[in-house]
Amino acid sequence: MASGCRLLPLAVTLLGFLNSSVTTLMPRVSFSMGSPGRRLTRFSSADVGNTTTLLLSEDCDTLYVGGRDAVLALDVSLEGGIVLRNKLDWRPSEKDLEQCSMKGKKMADCPNFIRVLLFLNATHIYACGTFAFSPRCVYINSDTFTVSLKPDEGRGRCPYDPYQRNTAIIVDGELYTGTVADYRGNWPLISRHLSEGSRVDLKLDDTLGWLEDPTFISSTFVPDEGKIYFFFSEVGREYDFVDKFVVSRVSQVCTSDVGGQRTLQRRWTTFAKAQLLCQADGELPYNVLQDIDSLPPAADTPADDTLFYGIFTSQWSVNLGLSAVCSFRLADIKSAFSGGYKVLNRDTLQWSTRVQERVANPGECGLHNASDNALRFVKENFLADDSVRPAGGRPTLVSAEHRYSHLTVQRVRAANGVDYVVLFLLTESGYLHKAVLLPTGAHVVEEVQVFVTPQPVKSLKLSIPKGLIYVGTSEGVLRLPTANCSFYWTCAQCVLARDPFCGWDAARRVCTGLSAPDLGQDVEGGNVEKACDSVTSVHRARFGPNNLPAGEPLPVSLHEVVRLPCPAASRLSRQWWERPNSRLSPELFLHLDDGSLSFVATPATLGHYLCLSAENGFRQTVAVYHVKQKSAPPPGPPGPDAAPGPNFTLWMVKAAPKEAAFRDGDPLLAAQTPSYFKELVAVSVLLVLCLSALLAVLLYAVKQRWRSRTVPQRADVHGRNSAEHDALRSGPEESKRNGHVRGALDAASNGHLPNTPI
Numbered sequence: 001m002a003s004g005c006r007l008l009p010l011a012v013t014l015l016g017f018l019n020s021s022v023t024t025l026m027p028r029v030s031f032s033m034g035s036p037g038r039r040l041t042r043f044s045s046a047d048v049g050n051t052t053t054l055l056l057s058e059d060c061d062t063l064y065v066g067g068r069d070a071v072l073a074l075d076v077s078l079e080g081g082i083v084l085r086n087k088l089d090w091r092p093s094e095k096d097l098e099q100c101s102m103k104g105k106k107m108a109d110c111p112n113f114i115r116v117l118l119f120l121n122a123t124h125i126y127a128c129g130t131f132a133f134s135p136r137c138v139y140i141n142s143d144t145f146t147v148s149l150k151p152d153e154g155r156g157r158c159p160y161d162p163y164q165r166n167t168a169i170i171v172d173g174e175l176y177t178g179t180v181a182d183y184r185g186n187w188p189l190i191s192r193h194l195s196e197g198s199r200v201d202l203k204l205d206d207t208l209g210w211l212e213d214p215t216f217i218s219s220t221f222v223p224d225e226g227k228i229y230f231f232f233s234e235v236g237r238e239y240d241f242v243d244k245f246v247v248s249r250v251s252q253v254c255t256s257d258v259g260g261q262r263t264l265q266r267r268w269t270t271f272a273k274a275q276l277l278c279q280a281d282g283e284l285p286y287n288v289l290q291d292i293d294s295l296p297p298a299a300d301t302p303a304d305d306t307l308f309y310g311i312f313t314s315q316w317s318v319n320l321g322l323s324a325v326c327s328f329r330l331a332d333i334k335s336a337f338s339g340g341y342k343v344l345n346r347d348t349l350q351w352s353t354r355v356q357e358r359v360a361n362p363g364e365c366g367l368h369n370a371s372d373n374a375l376r377f378v379k380e381n382f383l384a385d386d387s388v389r390p391a392g393g394r395p396t397l398v399s400a401e402h403r404y405s406h407l408t409v410q411r412v413r414a415a416n417g418v419d420y421v422v423l424f425l426l427t428e429s430g431y432l433h434k435a436v437l438l439p440t441g442a443h444v445v446e447e448v449q450v451f452v453t454p455q456p457v458k459s460l461k462l463s464i465p466k467g468l469i470y471v472g473t474s475e476g477v478l479r480l481p482t483a484n485c486s487f488y489w490t491c492a493q494c495v496l497a498r499d500p501f502c503g504w505d506a507a508r509r510v511c512t513g514l515s516a517p518d519l520g521q522d523v524e525g526g527n528v529e530k531a532c533d534s535v536t537s538v539h540r541a542r543f544g545p546n547n548l549p550a551g552e553p554l555p556v557s558l559h560e561v562v563r564l565p566c567p568a569a570s571r572l573s574r575q576w577w578e579r580p581n582s583r584l585s586p587e588l589f590l591h592l593d594d595g596s597l598s599f600v601a602t603p604a605t606l607g608h609y610l611c612l613s614a615e616n617g618f619r620q621t622v623a624v625y626h627v628k629q630k631s632a633p634p635p636g637p638p639g640p641d642a643a644p645g646p647n648f649t650l651w652m653v654k655a656a657p658k659e660a661a662f663r664d665g666d667p668l669l670a671a672q673t674p675s676y677f678k679e680l681v682a683v684s685v686l687l688v689l690c691l692s693a694l695l696a697v698l699l700y701a702v703k704q705r706w707r708s709r710t711v712p713q714r715a716d717v718h719g720r721n722s723a724e725h726d727a728l729r730s731g732p733e734e735s736k737r738n739g740h741v742r743g744a745l746d747a748a749s750n751g752h753l754p755n756t757p758i
């Protein structure tokens with residue numbers, strides 16, 4: 001193994017051997033809903049809801065969607081939008097609904113919620129729905145989109161209750177499911193259906209302890225092993241000292257299983273389960289599995305390197321993070337199943353480590369015609385002694401801020417030939433995070449808002465060949481590309497993003513996808529100097545110490561309040577202001593919370609201002625302003641209601657729109673959609689300012705009176721300063737009116753930032 005590793009090519013995947021880090025997984029860039037930088041394509045229809053079961057055709061051009069009372073075929077091959085191609089109505093009759101509500105169920109839960117939607121063979125789709133708490137399954141012809149046979153009974157294939165989670169997978173025309181198989185939800189089952197000929201349908205034996213109140217999450221087929229793996233969480237009875245301790249599990253069955261001949265007839269002979277442990281040494285485990293996705297091994301690596309990435313949350317609130325991601329190697333799962341097994345004492349219902357002689361290997365395929373003795377042994381020994389520990393011995397990432405619910409994973413080959421694992425993680429609050437796993441920890445490239453109100457059921461589907469992600473929610477289906485490289489408009493931004501999907505094409509001067517050769521990219525280091533040679537020299541030439549940039553000219557009148565905005569380049573950058581050959585004394589300059597600089601124009605404050613930003617060791621000039629006195633008579637306020645008088649004209653200077661788009665809350669969007677948040681803030685700020693001004697005036701009056709009694713009047717330096725400060729403070733008061741002021745200045749500006757390569 002060790003020597004084999006040495007022979008592996010450069011494109012060795014980082015097999016998840018990553019440092020766990022309870023870091024602030026701060027997304028570098030945030031796109032709110034509808035932001036032009038990350039456009040979403042949406043499909044929703046008034047008569048179709050709860051569109052949460054997604055199935056993508058092999059050519060990735062059709063997305064089949066299971067919704068409420070309907071199965072849809074959506075044409076997703078067009079870039080412009082998602083088009084409904086076919087719709088199959090499949091709803092319970094009035095009588096069914098009546099019976100459902102007579103049984104005491106809420107009418108809203110009685111429709112047919114589609115919970116299984118899988119390809120059966122080349123011509124048919126198999127679908128199951130809750131059907132008014134009386135589950136059913138049908139065969140759908142995928143061309144004509146008609147139901148071709150009379151419905152199957154859905155018991156054991158689909159839950160009765162639409163809020164219960166289930167999992168299903170079809171291999172060679174047989175359906176393997178994990179679901180509760182009764183109306184009350186007390187009988188959990190892992191079973192096989194649609195078997196034909198000498199093969200028989202199989203299920204778990206009815207004896208105790210196979211499954212303990214499980215929540216099924218996912219299932220996957222590993223062809224090399226001939227096994228189906230089920231992932232779920234359940235009550236961990238082996239930890240009988242903790243009440244209702246939840247554990248996460250992987251379980252397995254062999255597809256070759258046909259049950260025993262006398263013992264375990266029509267029952268699994270190959271079922272085994274093991275604990276999945278998402279835990280760092282000395283810390284409490286993240287014990288509740290939320291979602292899991294598999295990452296096939298890289299080309300030329302053995303199937304044992306298959307990884308399973310799971311989201312876990314904790315049963316206890318004392319954990320440091322809200323959720324964690326752990327990855328598990330197939331090799332580790334296999335070795336847990338081939339080790340020792342615990343044995344259940346059926347009288348005391350206690351688990352113990354086995355002491356009797358081992359007469360069979362539980363979990364081994366091909367036990368169907370083993371002796372009764374061996375099968376009895378298998379029946380008693382199905383819980384592996386060893387837990388499966390995460391790859392690298394600890395969680396891949398732990399988030400203190402976000403509760404993740406769903407994930408999907410892909411491997412991306414970067415410009416330098418190294419493979420990186422990229423996770424797409426859906427937060428409960430409706431953001432999709434894109435995280436690239438680096439040797440130093442996870443880096444969250446971006447977050448995109450995909451829904452606003454919390455969704456009870458969600459699903460994610462990744463289309464790797466097309467570079468698209470689908471999100472299914474109760475409200476509809478959304479599509480977004482895995483990356484939008486053209487959003488980064490300079491080499492520095494492109495490299496700092498550290499997005500393995502994007503690199504800088506120096507010839508065409510664009511940030512682009514990885515199809516082009518020789519791209520500037522540094523996923524691990526984000527080193528701009530290294531990856532963007534040419535741009536940096538341009539940058540230096542233009543902004544060397546003796547080479548003052550022209551800057552955005554800004555004519556002002558004396559004594560007027562000037563406000564220079566400086567939009568943040570990213571959430572990971574640090575911004576500050578500089579004046580050549582001068583310092584920004586705190587008495588004259590006000591640093592506002594949004595990063596802008598405010599001051600009163602006096603002969604001393606005219607001149608150049610540079611807003612600088614540093615990220616990942618790279619410094620860049622974000623904006624340069626040249627504040628100078630107006631030569632012509634003042635042209636008057638830019639608009640009739642823009643300012644109370646020329647002394648209080650507020651100047652808003654335009655920043656290039658793309659820069660602005662980086663800001664939290666996305667002003668581009670805010671400008672288009674009505675939002676009263678700004679007004680609210682402005683009014684609140686105004687109120688606070690009024691109150692503090694009143695207080696200041698009172699204090700000042702008291703002080704003056706006191707002073708006039710004790711000392712002779714001082715020179716008015718102090719007075720002027722405080723007047724200036726008052727004038728400064730009146731700045732934000734005006735900002736709520738500046739909508740059209742900004743617009744006017746937009747038109748006047750050349751639209752280029754000083755550091756934008758032209």
Ligand SMILES: *[C@@H]1O[C@H](CO)[C@@H](O)[C@H](O)[C@H]1NC(C)=O
Pocket residue numbers: 036037038039040481484485486487
């Ligand atoms: C990518 O970003 C650019 C620049 O913000 C924007 O114009 C374009 O619409 C975006 N494309 C998508 C698909 O989001």
Ligand SMILES: *[C@@H]1O[C@H](CO)[C@@H](O)[C@H](O)[C@H]1NC(C)=O
Pocket residue numbers: 120121122123124139
């Ligand atoms: C697919 O399965 C359906 C239902 O069992 C059957 O009618 C159909 O003939 C099968 N098609 C193929 C190509 O096997």
Ligand SMILES: *[C@@H]1O[C@H](CO)[C@@H](O)[C@H](O)[C@H]1NC(C)=O
Pocket residue numbers: 369
């Ligand atoms: C085991 O079963 C297979 C068929 O499933 C049969 O061909 C074989 O003879 C059996 N082996 C024994 C030892 O009974």
Ligand SMILES: *[C@@H]1O[C@H](CO)[C@@H](O)[C@H](O)[C@H]1NC(C)=O
Pocket residue numbers: 049050109113162163456457474475
């Ligand atoms: C279906 O969607 C609605 C919102 O559109 C939601 O309130 C309801 O809980 C969903 N039902 C299920 C079973 O997910």
Ligand SMILES: *[C@@H]1O[C@H](CO)[C@@H](O)[C@H](O)[C@H]1NC(C)=O
Pocket residue numbers: 557559646647
């Ligand atoms: C500014 O206000 C002062 C008095 O408050 C006034 O004397 C002066 O003319 C004003 N300046 C301009 C440019 O209007």
